[in-house]
Amino acid sequence: MHDLVLQTVAKLIIPFIQLFGFYIIFFGHLSPGGGFAGGTIVASSFILYALAYDVQAGFKRMPRLASKWLESMGALLFVLVGFAGVAMGGSYLANHTGLLDLGEAGTLISGGFIPLLTLAVGVKVASTIISLLYHLLEEKTNV
Amino acid sequence: MLTALNVMMLVFLVVCAVVVARSNDLLSAVIMFAAYSLVMAIVWQQLEAPDLALTEAAMGAGVTTILLLVVISKTRRTEE
Secondary structure, rough: OOHHEEEEHHHHHHHHHHHHHHHHHHHHOOOOOOOHHHHHHHHHHHHHHHHHOOOHHHHHHHHHHHHHHHHHHHHHHHHHHHHHHHHHOOOOOOOOOOOOOOOOOOOOOOOOOOOHHHHHHHHHHHHHHHHHHHHHHHHOOOO | OOOHHHHHHHHHHHHHHHHHHHHEEEHHHHHHHHHHHHHHHHHHHHOOHHHHHHHHHHHHHHHHHHHHHHHHHHOOOOOO
8 A cells, every 4th residue: 555645644643743742742741641542642753654654664663562662661660660669768759859940830841750641641552542553554465 | 702613513413423424434423423523522521521522532533433334444435
């Protein structure tokens, strides 16, 4: 399947989709959205690429091993950041222990490690959806 | 004005849901479901739940539609 219009438009629009997705992720503690919505948007850009070109071309951009590792690393980062609160003497996911500066409410660098948690959720959701759709796309039809 | 828009969207949602449930053509059902999700996102926004609206637009109209379309392309288009 080689559609010139589809491929050109996909190539043009994918950077903007990814920029918007990362904007949603990094502003998750300030505005609506967050890890889940932003990760879904980032994943949809990869899915668009794989649909417009080829699943094999998609694997070149996001190899199977990379999405597998990113998926595990996202979950692991969330758990480890949670234990950082315990290590600083608070409860699990405690944010007031002064590990990261809480900053001024309403600015981008604020909220302690909440942006880190949002990023972890975003990476996890994006790689999960990407690997889910890639598995479906590369499966042979047997009907 | 806004009330009329809300009523129109809610009626559209009901019609969409009935069409999705009664359609024998699975492709048209999926497309109607995407339209349902998109209008539902606007309804969430009208209900002052922008977080849900964003997730509904990305998940319902985007990923679920692609997922179901891929499944249809692997299997049959019509329901028996």
